[in-house]
Amino acid sequence: xxxxxxxWSNLKRKKIRTLLTxxxxxxxxxLFGCLAAVRQALTxxxxxxxxxxxxxRHIVSIIQLLPGNYEAEMEQIPGVAEATPATWxxxxxxxxxxxxxxxxxxxxxxxxxxxxxQLPEDEREAWFRTRTAxxxxxxxxxxxxxxxxxxxxxxxxxxxxxxxxxTWEFDLVGIYDGAKKGVDTTQFFFRYDYFDEARDALRGxxxxxxxxxxxxxxxxxxxxxxDETFANSPAxxxxxxxxxxxxxxxxxxxNIGAIMQAIMSAVFFTILLVAGNTMAQSVRERTGxxxxxxxxGFTNGQVLGLVLGEALTIVALGGFAGLAIAWxxxxxxxxxxxxxxxxxxxxxxxxxxxxxxxxxxxIVTGFLPALQAGxxxxxxxxxxxx
Amino acid sequence: MSESNGALVRVEKVSKTFKRGxxxxxxxxxxxxxxxxxxxLALMGPSGSGKSTLLNIIGGLDSPTAGAVSVGGERIDxxxxxxxxxxxxxxxxxxxxxxxxxxxLSAERNVELPLLLTRLSGAERRKHVDxxxxxVGLSHRQKHYPRELSGGEQQxxxxxxxxxxxxxxxxxxxPTGDLDRKSGDEVLNLLAALNREHxxxxxxxxxxxxxxxxxSRKLYLDKGRLSQEPLE
Numbered sequence: 001x002x003x004x005x006x007x008w009s010n011l012k013r014k015k016i017r018t019l020l021t022x023x024x025x026x027x028x029x030x031l032f033g034c035l036a037a038v039r040q041a042l043t044x045x046x047x048x049x050x051x052x053x054x055x056x057r058h059i060v061s062i063i064q065l066l067p068g069n070y071e072a073e074m075e076q077i078p079g080v081a082e083a084t085p086a087t088w089x090x091x092x093x094x095x096x097x098x099x100x101x102x103x104x105x106x107x108x109x110x111x112x113x114x115x116x117x118q119l120p121e122d123e124r125e126a127w128f129r130t131r132t133a134x135x136x137x138x139x140x141x142x143x144x145x146x147x148x149x150x151x152x153x154x155x156x157x158x159x160x161x162x163x164x165x166x167t168w169e170f171d172l173v174g175i176y177d178g179a180k181k182g183v184d185t186t187q188f189f190f191r192y193d194y195f196d197e198a199r200d201a202l203r204g205x206x207x208x209x210x211x212x213x214x215x216x217x218x219x220x221x222x223x224x225x226x227d228e229t230f231a232n233s234p235a236x237x238x239x240x241x242x243x244x245x246x247x248x249x250x251x252x253x254x255n256i257g258a259i260m261q262a263i264m265s266a267v268f269f270t271i272l273l274v275a276g277n278t279m280a281q282s283v284r285e286r287t288g289x290x291x292x293x294x295x296x297g298f299t300n301g302q303v304l305g306l307v308l309g310e311a312l313t314i315v316a317l318g319g320f321a322g323l324a325i326a327w328x329x330x331x332x333x334x335x336x337x338x339x340x341x342x343x344x345x346x347x348x349x350x351x352x353x354x355x356x357x358x359x360x361x362x363i364v365t366g367f368l369p370a371l372q373a374g375x376x377x378x379x380x381x382x383x384x385x386x
Numbered sequence: 387m388s389e390s391n392g393a394l395v396r397v398e399k400v401s402k403t404f405k406r407g408x409x410x411x412x413x414x415x416x417x418x419x420x421x422x423x424x425x426x427l428a429l430m431g432p433s434g435s436g437k438s439t440l441l442n443i444i445g446g447l448d449s450p451t452a453g454a455v456s457v458g459g460e461r462i463d464x465x466x467x468x469x470x471x472x473x474x475x476x477x478x479x480x481x482x483x484x485x486x487x488x489x490x491l492s493a494e495r496n497v498e499l500p501l502l503l504t505r506l507s508g509a510e511r512r513k514h515v516d517x518x519x520x521x522v523g524l525s526h527r528q529k530h531y532p533r534e535l536s537g538g539e540q541q542x543x544x545x546x547x548x549x550x551x552x553x554x555x556x557x558x559x560x561p562t563g564d565l566d567r568k569s570g571d572e573v574l575n576l577l578a579a580l581n582r583e584h585x586x587x588x589x590x591x592x593x594x595x596x597x598x599x600x601x602s603r604k605l606y607l608d609k610g611r612l613s614q615e616p617l618e
Contacts, residue, residue, distance in 0.1 A: 002502050002508075003502065005495065006491070006499075006502075009488075009490040009491055009495075010490055012490060013489075013490050288486060289486070289488050292482075292486045292488070293499070294471065295445075295447055295474065295480050296474070296475065296480065296499055296500045296503075296547070297471050297472065297474045297475025297476075297478075297500060297503045298471065298475075298503065299467070299468050299471040299472070300467065300468075300471075301468070302471075302503075378442075378447045378448070379439075379442045379447050379448035382442070382447070382482070383438075
């Protein structure tokens with residue numbers, strides 16, 4: 001602590017330069033926080049995917065439908081505990097930019113397979129007994145200021161009903177929350193029986209199946225058994241774990257993790273150069289002062305520590321402030337897309353990673369200038385001053 | 387600190403050679419010097435004669451190429467790194483020609499610097515700093531930064547920094563070289579008082595005969611050797 005004043009005084013020596021360096025580090029860590037939240041939003045499905053759940057889709061693509069009778073057949077396959085269908089509706093609420101996922105499901109079965117969707121008991125019962133009922137996640141409900149009891153009109157883009165009518169009207173009976181952070185609360189679910197009876201085309205078909213396996217260790221084996229069951233049929237299947245399914249979805253826009261990592265590597269490398277140059281310049285400018293410190297008895301290690309302390313202080317001030325502001329802004333303001341992302345938060349894991357990067361960056365940027373300062377030969381440096 | 391044969395500083399057959407490319411420059415050549423405790427020695431000589439080099443060697447800021455240097459009976463030419471730094475902190479006070487104060491620290495913080503290396507508490511350091519600044523007559527300027535002080539005042543702060551740890555030896559390298567006559571005289575009066583009233587042993591490198599006249603002994607350094615009188 002007795003050297004803190006010395007470190008702080010040196011940082012105040014060139015205020016503008018220190019402020020600009022601080023600002024660049026600060027902005028870099030805000031960017032880090034935002035990118036971490038976006039990556040979380042785009043890949044979170046993989047993290048919350050049930051290890052005991054498989055997704056069974058058409059072998060050609062997810063947009064090819066499967067027969068509705070596969071459910072019963074799948075439930076006969078050893079290792080399958082439960083199966084339930086789901087179908088992508090793809091409608092529009094008022095205007096196309098109001099996107100949120102609408103999925104047709106069998107309520108009891110679906111909630112049984114997805115216990116992470118938490119719904120009050122009365123709302124759950126209302127959904128089970130009302131054919132036109134729908135539930136929605138908290139994020140989307142807040143986005144459109146919906147409340148239980150509202151009638152929600154959705155314009156179909158494909159699934160017309162009643163001889164070409166595009167507008168489907170649903171009774172909102174429940175708003176679900178996620179049992180843990182990372183659960184998608186943007187989705188809108190309504191009943192398969194109502195949908196199947198009312199739709200104009202392709203009755204009896206479904207988009208995909210969700211299958212619960214009785215032993216998650218045997219998931220791959222069960223997936224193979226499912227695919228073998230429907231092999232050589234008109235609608236062959238591709239079964240895979242839910243995590244693999246979500247990953248293949250997010251991989252359609254590229255390896256998000258690698259993209260984020262590349263951006264942040266470039267940002268931090270630039271910061272390394274900026275902060276490193278600031279420290280190197282600062283040490284060059286006060287060679288004489290450092291020599292005086294050593295002349296009065298400071299050891300090489302103490303001078304090295306002082307310079308390293310300055311680098312750590314400047315990076316820590318900028319970095320931790322950036323992380324704190326990113327965390328606060330993301331927590332308070334939330335999803336900047338207004339709810340188009342399934343979730344938007346700064347994961348704790350990334351916050352810790354950010355803090356570690358701050359410390360590492362401080363050490364790396366300060367190390368060479370500190371070493372240079374530590375190795376300074378007193379007599380030579382004093383001779384240059386004279 | 388014990389003394390060897392009554393001498394506080396003993397320099398024996400000390401040589402110092404610098405390399406400039408392939409050329410070797412012999413700055414000090416088998417030089418001997420002995421200094422008693424309480425002496426005030428003025429070291430004179432032409433530019434480049436090696437006065438500052440000798441001062442640096444005695445102060446443990448540089449090492450001799452050959453020979454032995456003892457201060458208070460301790461062979462400092464055998465010390466290195468951490469031990470030498472600790473020895474300097476304990477036994478040497480330095481006063482430079484261009485003051486070499488840290489511009490980002492106030493007068494009191496500059497004076498406190500050597501005390502940061504001790505185990506003294508903040509309050510104890512404060513007391514020592516007050517005393518040192520009182521001795522140099524700058525108690526009223528302790529909160530001022532170097533840029534707010536005159537050259538003479540900066541040098542007095544430099545002297546306060548040099549004496550704040552109550553060192554065995556005060557080494558002054560051209561302490562009046564950057565000052566006008568009036569300020570220079572004030573600094574010399576201060577050094578003389580430190581020697582006379584506080585018993586400080588002082589070695590002062592200077593070009594100025596007027597400054598050297600304030601010392602109790604004068605030596606001339608030229609062509610790597612010391613003499614009582616300047617060489618022709």
